[in-house]
Amino acid sequence: MSSATASGARARKPAARAAKAKRPAAKKVDWSKAETLISVRGLKMYFPVTEGVLVPKVVAHVKAVDGVDFDIKKGETLGLVGESGCGKTTTGRCILQLEKATGGEIIYDGMNLTTADRKAMRPMRERIQVIFQDPYSSLNPRMKIGEIISEPMMVHKTEPDEAARQERVRELLSVCGLNPKFSDRYPHEMSGGQRQRVGIARALSVKPEFIICDEAVSALDVSIQAQVINLLEDLRDEYNLTYLFIAHDLSVVRHLCHRVAVMYLGNMVELAECDELYDNPMHPYTQALLDAVPIPDPVIEQKRKHQIIKGEIPSPINPPPGCVFHPRCPMAVDACKKNMPEFREIRPGHWVACSEI
Amino acid sequence: MAKLLEIENLKTHFFTSAGTVKAVDGITYDVDEGETVAIVGESGCGKSVSAMSILQLIPDPPGKIVEGSIRFQDRDLLKLSQDEMRDVRGKDIGMVFQEPMTSLNPVLTIERQLTETLEEHLGLTGKPAQDRAVEMLGLVGISEPHRRLQQYPHHLSGGMRQRVMIAMALMCEPKLIIADEPTTALDVTIQAQILELMKNLTRELGVALIVITHNLGVVARYADRVNVMYAGKIIESGTAREIYHNPHHPYTLALLKSVPRMDQPRKAKLDPVDGQPPDLTRLDDGCSFRPRCGYAVAKCATSFPALESIKGALIVSCFEQKKVSMKSTRTPRARGAATARKTVRKAS
Structure with missing residues (x-):
């Protein structure tokens, strides 16, 4: 099954393709040689669906994440993309141990997070931080900005001295492009972009090494989005941060990430270096996803041949047998309905879960 | 082609305890029969309010259409009674809302x-x-x-x-459909399906369409003409081709340059629009984009530039429009913009 060649995929390349271009050469890093920070193996997260009020009975499971493998290297930004309901956010929450995974392992710097107890998890939470999507609901409306940013430092006792903590808050605010005087304000006095900067400052307060950005720029306006993306990039370079960048906007992910993983219905369908994935997508779902991204140029858009993918995402309670994508796939054959495709390395660093390639 | 809808100097203001919010402040545009017109802008720029004003779905109080005319098939919608307006809604003008x-x-x-x-x-x-x-x-x-x-x-x-x-x-x-962010809540593959459907249906049935969106990419394929709004005013308007290829307002240019594009080489850094959109209760006489604009001159602070026609069927409201060009490799940045990045350096 794994002996198929890559030449078939090359011939099937869709007409419109992202321009072949590389980032400035100085930034080129060989990530395969870098140290692994976190590795996720066979991660599964099933949520029970219950019936009955007094004696709830489990009748089915929502298979939000159904066996996902990936590594993140130190200093790398891994993009996790997919449509709503594909399990990308749940994957992030499992790493943070906000959900207890149903199966699989999450090894962070040699330690298995899935078996760690609360006490062992505490120092890890200092190293792993998160930036949430919605800047309106992720800040406590009754706390001042200064209190919000200093709370993690108090919880983890990284800055026990009150005056030093205030100084650190002011420093974090100015690092994130906000006026240090904002520490006396409340969240409702700020705009969406400013709140998201507060969320970033809060994540940075305990000097983490790994930050999960869960749709961190999706709720922002176009002009503000670019500011926050630039800030995230500056911080990454300045503090050697590692990001898991969860997003649905493929053009933003292309700009920011070193490697990109594509998820569909709880499964990972493709994983490759950023330029490789955008220039040479192999999985039919990735191809369709890239095709659906509109380009702000009427001349190019009108010439582009869209292969619009039919149908909708099936329910994760009852995912299709075999390859989860087969009901919508233009390349599906009978075998796809029975056999689950193996997630295999087709080229160095380019992993695809499709038996037709 | 005959004009189906003509909006002239429409002003919709909200009278709140915090002051008068000039959500829509004198916009003028028209829609031909069977044409697709886009209104593009960021949240709070008044694009939805301008559409709701056409159907008079503005909550009153606090909102009120204070000035202007909306001519639809040779009738002024603003002069119709409540009952006559009910006949227009849903029959002559259909509406597709954002949140399905x-x-x-x-x-x-x-x-x-x-x-x-x-x-x-x-x-x-x-x-x-x-x-x-x-x-x-x-x-x-x-x-x-x-x-x-x-x-x-x-x-x-x-x-x-x-x-x-x-x-x-x-x-x-209906003769006209107003679609307010019709695909914002949807996934990309579903968005592509819905956009294709709307394009085909409006062409087949000869229905005119007003699409309101914040996503410049969405309308590039479908719109005949594009109006760009900022702080309650239309600041640039023209055919889709002109707006995307040769914009002459600094805001339109900045919007186009601030989004990462799939068809272009990856850039080391994005060019964001610095600063924040203005508070609509505290607008002065000057150009509202001035604090974020790299092209601003002294005149911009005292008077709002009038919309003027320039070559290529483009209408622009900017004193410095001759200097604004897609070809310039780097947009000049507003004063005090570079400070944010400097503080990152300094603090570390």
Whole structure:
């Protein structure tokens, strides 16, 4: 099954393709040689669906994440993309141990997070931080900005001295492009972009090494989005941060990430270096996803041949047998309905879960 | 082609305790029959309010249309009575809202929601109304329309609900459909399906379409003309080709340059629009984009530039429009913009 060649995929390349271009050469890093920070193996997260009020009975499971493998290297930004309901956010929450995974392992710097107890998890939470999507609901409306940013430092006792903590808050605010005087304000006095900067400052307060950005720029306006993306990039370079960048906007992910993983219905369908994935997508779902991204140029858009993918995402309670994508796939054959495709390395660093390639 | 809708100097203000919010402050545009016109802008720029003003769906108080005229098929909609306006809504002008999850009534079947407008406007009930509903559901690409009629909105996915919304808007064969962020809540692959559907249907049925969006990419493929709004005013307007290839307002240029594009080489850094959109209660006489603009001159602080026609069917409101060009490799940045990055360096 794994002996198929890559030449078939090359011939099937869709007409419109992202321009072949590389980032400035100085930034080129060989990530395969870098140290692994976190590795996720066979991660599964099933949520029970219950019936009955007094004696709830489990009748089915929502298979939000159904066996996902990936590594993140130190200093790398891994993009996790997919449509709503594909399990990308749940994957992030499992790493943070906000959900207890149903199966699989999450090894962070040699330690298995899935078996760690609360006490062992505490120092890890200092190293792993998160930036949430919605800047309106992720800040406590009754706390001042200064209190919000200093709370993690108090919880983890990284800055026990009150005056030093205030100084650190002011420093974090100015690092994130906000006026240090904002520490006396409340969240409702700020705009969406400013709140998201507060969320970033809060994540940075305990000097983490790994930050999960869960749709961190999706709720922002176009002009503000670019500011926050630039800030995230500056911080990454300045503090050697590692990001898991969860997003649905493929053009933003292309700009920011070193490697990109594509998820569909709880499964990972493709994983490759950023330029490789955008220039040479192999999985039919990735191809369709890239095709659906509109380009702000009427001349190019009108010439582009869209292969619009039919149908909708099936329910994760009852995912299709075999390859989860087969009901919508233009390349599906009978075998796809029975056999689950193996997630295999087709080229160095380019992993695809499709038996037709 | 004949003008279907002409909006002139429309002003919709909200009178709140915090002051007067000039959400829409003197906009002028028109829509030809069968044409697709886009209104693009960021949240709070007044694009939705301008559309709601056409149908007079502005909550009053606090909102009020204080000035202007909206001519639709040679009638001024602002001079119509409440009852006459009811006849226009849903019959002559259809509306597709942003949130397919909340804009359908959860306690009514799909059939009732579709046939209600037929009963109200055309007096059509029973079998003929049902047949029409089935026909429209088929047209918007919903499978098994007979079965769907008996279902409730919660049975349908987001994409399907948006299709039902489009079917509802088309029920009485309107001349114009206003779509307010029709695909914002949807996934990319579903967004592509809905956009294609709207384009094909409006072409086939000869319906004019106003699309309101914050995403410049969405309208590039479908719009004939584009109006860019900022802080309650249209600051640039023209054919889609001119707006995307040769914008002459610094805001339009900055918007186009601030999004990462899939068809261009990856850049080391994005060029964001610095600063924040202005507070609409505290607008002065000057250009509202001035604090964020790299081209601003002294004159910008004292008077708002009038819209003027320039070559290539473009209308721009900027004193410095001759200097603004897509070709300049780097947009000049507003003063004090570089400080944020410097502080990152300094603090570390």
